[in-house]
Amino acid sequence: MPQLIQRLPEGPLDVVGDVHGELDALLALLRRLGVDPDARTAERPVVFVGDLIDRGPDSVGVVELVAHLVEAGLAHAVVGNHELNLLAGDRKEGNGWFEGRTDDHAQFDGERRVFPSRVATSSERERIRAFLSELPLALERDDLRVVHASWDPDAAAKLPLEGDVARLADEWHRAIDAELEASGLRARASEERREFAGLRDQHCEPTRHLAAVAAVDCARQRANPVKLITSGAEVEVAQGKHFFVGGKWRFVTRDAWWRRPVDRPTVVGHYWRRRAAAIAGKLDLWGEYEPHAWAGDVFCVDYSVGRRFLERFRGRRRDFDGGLAALRFPERALVFDDRAAPVPTTR
Numbered sequence: 346m347p348q349l350i351q352r353l354p355e356g357p358l359d360v361v362g363d364v365h366g367e368l369d370a371l372l373a374l375l376r377r378l379g380v381d382p383d384a385r386t387a388e389r390p391v392v393f394v395g396d397l398i399d400r401g402p403d404s405v406g407v408v409e410l411v412a413h414l415v416e417a418g419l420a421h422a423v424v425g426n427h428e429l430n431l432l433a434g435d436r437k438e439g440n441g442w443f444e445g446r447t448d449d450h451a452q453f454d455g456e457r458r459v460f461p462s463r464v465a466t467s468s469e470r471e472r473i474r475a476f477l478s479e480l481p482l483a484l485e486r487d488d489l490r491v492v493h494a495s496w497d498p499d500a501a502a503k504l505p506l507e508g509d510v511a512r513l514a515d516e517w518h519r520a521i522d523a524e525l526e527a528s529g530l531r532a533r534a535s536e537e538r539r540e541f542a543g544l545r546d547q548h549c550e551p552t553r554h555l556a557a558v559a560a561v562d563c564a565r566q567r568a569n570p571v572k573l574i575t576s577g578a579e580v581e582v583a584q585g586k587h588f589f590v591g592g593k594w595r596f597v598t599r600d601a602w603w604r605r606p607v608d609r610p611t612v613v614g615h616y617w618r619r620r621a622a623a624i625a626g627k628l629d630l631w632g633e634y635e636p637h638a639w640a641g642d643v644f645c646v647d648y649s650v651g652r653r654f655l656e657r658f659r660g661r662r663r664d665f666d667g668g669l670a671a672l673r674f675p676e677r678a679l680v681f682d683d684r685a686a687p688v689p690t691t692r
């Protein structure tokens with residue numbers, strides 16, 4: 346079992362955003378960063394923010410490459426929500442490659458589109474699971490922290506020194522649900538769901554706020570330290586601000602925790618930064634910031650390479666909108682897989 350919060354190496358390093366199975370983008374970015382996986386050499390350590398996998402063409406190849414770099418002592422990585430889903434055995438859109446599920450598909454322009462992803466063999470599955478289950482939730486040193494989605498000191502204080510992240514997330518989930526059950530909130534949420542039958546129908550916009558449904562959703566994220574760090578907290582949205590995403594109507598949205606002060610520069614992924622608003626149903630939480638800006642001491646390094654699968658559905662094969670970025674630290678400059686020159690970040 347891994348230690349859940351581990352030490353980042355001292356000195357200059359590069360923090361790479363969510364890769365989502367985009368092996369070609371990762372290879373291009375590593376070349377620009379001076380990493381040669383074959384020669385096992387790197388100019389400086391590489392740190393991955395999680396979500397290495399799902400939706401893209403080759404999650405198997407990405408994990409094998411990252412595992413190779415980690416084993417060679419050239420890279421470090423934290424768990425993202427996609428790795429947590431895989432370890433927990435949760436079947437989600439875009440993770441059918443792991444079990445070779447043939448029903449894995451995305452809804453695109455009203456059509457079912459199958460993900461053309463490399464399927465893992467049984468020995469690859471074993472290796473991938475073994476590697477991912479050893480990843481920590483956070484990496485830190487005095488002047489920098491790397492987590493997938495959010496940081497909360499109170500949640501971090503509840504973590505044991507070491508543990509199995511999927512098992513811990515499940516144990517907290519059960520404990521939270523038992524409390525919700527005892528308080529009657531779960532029963533009220535079920536009642537609301539029965540009254541409002543159209544939760545999974547995009548054309549059936551809710552006419553009122555389902556407060557218990559919202560409260561249950563918030564509690565399951567906020568009170569679960571593993572979920573909080575890998576997916577972020579959620580907050581209720583007002584009547585009229587409900588939105589449809591991931592196949593159901595939502596009464597909660599992601600908490601913009603980066604607007605509050607943090608104790609040190611903190612780098613995350615998880616929130617699509619390049620043209621998130623252009624995607625139906627996708628939240629553009631970082632849209633209020635300049636494209637290369639920090640939010641106080643928080644920087645999101647996910648430049649949406651994970652939407653290339655959508656761009657390919659549209660027939661695009663190059664000049665993608667979404668890119669894979671690395672934040673060079675302490676220089677605070679961005680290197681992209683698809684741009685020759687580094688881009689400075691802004692305050």
Ligand SMILES: [Mn+2]
Pocket residue numbers: 363396425426427493614615616
């Ligand atoms: Mn994520």
